[in-house]
Amino acid sequence: MTFPIAIIGTGIAGLSAAGALHAAGLEVQLFDKGRGSGGRMASKRTEVGALDLGAQYFTCRDRRFAEAVQQWRDRGWIAEWQPSLYDSANGTLRPSQDEQIRWIGTPRMSALTRGLLGDMPVRFSCRITEVFHGKQHWMLQDADGKAYGPFNQVVVATPSPEAAQLLAAAPKLASSVASVAMEPNWAVALSFEQPLDTPVDGCFIQDSPLEWASRNHGKPGRASQPDTWVLQANSRWTRQYLDLVKDQVIEQLYGAFAEMIGCTVPEPVFGLAHRWLYGRPVGNHGWGALADSSLGLYACGDWCLSGRVEGAWLSGQAVARKLLQHRAS
Ligand SMILES: Cc1cc2nc3c(=O)[nH]c(=O)nc-3n(C[C@H](O)[C@H](O)[C@H](O)COP(=O)(O)OP(=O)(O)OC[C@H]3O[C@@H](n4cnc5c(N)ncnc54)[C@H](O)[C@@H]3O)c2cc1C
């Protein structure tokens, strides 16, 4: 008997794996605890429009990823972002243009994952809490105690701390996954009634609680009003203020931004804070993907390679290859 393959996580890694398995003729069933796809590439719908609070853009170094990127561009899911880039260090703001090509989902980051999901079957708002072995096949249980299955294989495509818990049925695999720690990041969005008087579209920041600031509405496909900025705190500051109440996070990062940006910054008319508990993996691992193929349990995500969109997509491809190879053997 063949049953579908369960994929937990509809971030770019899970969708990359799902797409490759689906293209190979296998049936997949996706699950995500969020209300939509994207994970750390998701865009939050707010009263000031959709905001990219996680990944700001992605770059492309791998040939296979480059091919996929061209297809996504041709389908209109992504566009090149050509920001006026700056660099801020020791309180000095300087233009910092370069030759790097940077891509973004359009009209919002999650347009890419929505396109990749297509019509594959998915269950959102479904937090999987357990992956357990039924009579002969894998079953999943969600936070409400509802069971799903049977499945022939399970691919866990979540950040490593969440994946380690879900993979408890394969202790060796779970312990490798658990060895990758992930750092948190606070992200804040601020809107101003009048556009700020600055040429900056995006800025890499050092010597500040912030590591990045960008004009969300300056990106292709986004509405131009109101002037909304996304600020991301570095992991060190975030760790220190992990449990700070959101209003205070907004106030502190607003202050750091006003100090850095070099123009008058009025009081924002809108503010929002989001904490990414598992923002960025610590270190780069060259794993591609991890598996206990004999058990039928697989894991992928940015934490298997580089902590970037490209690494996550490549990891999804690697897990699909592993699974297909095992089925063929
Ligand atoms: C603030 C920030 C800025 C970033 N900026 C950039 C950038 O500019 N460029 C770049 O290349 N990368 C950037 N990154 C990194 C990039 O976002 C990630 O590398 C990439 O999106 C990870 O994809 P993923 O599929 O591995 O994981 P995720 O996107 O985290 O997807 C995992 C999915 O699993 C779901 N999930 C988790 N647990 C469960 C469960 N128990 N049950 C069901 N579903 C579950 C989650 O809801 C999520 O949708 C940034 C990350 C952050 C946090």
Ligand SMILES: NC(=O)C1=CC=CN([C@@H]2O[C@H](COP(=O)(O)OP(=O)(O)OC[C@H]3O[C@@H](n4cnc5c(N)ncnc54)[C@H](O)[C@@H]3O)[C@@H](O)[C@H]2O)C1
């Ligand atoms: N949790 C998080 O906040 C993040 C997790 C993972 C990645 N994050 C940031 O994403 C971008 C993307 O990295 P990349 O794809 O390698 O892009 P890059 O533009 O080549 O940037 C790499 C790195 O180089 C520095 N840099 C690049 N261009 C410039 C420039 N013109 N001036 C100054 N500095 C530049 C910069 O430090 C970049 O970090 C990347 O920003 C990750 O930090 C966040």
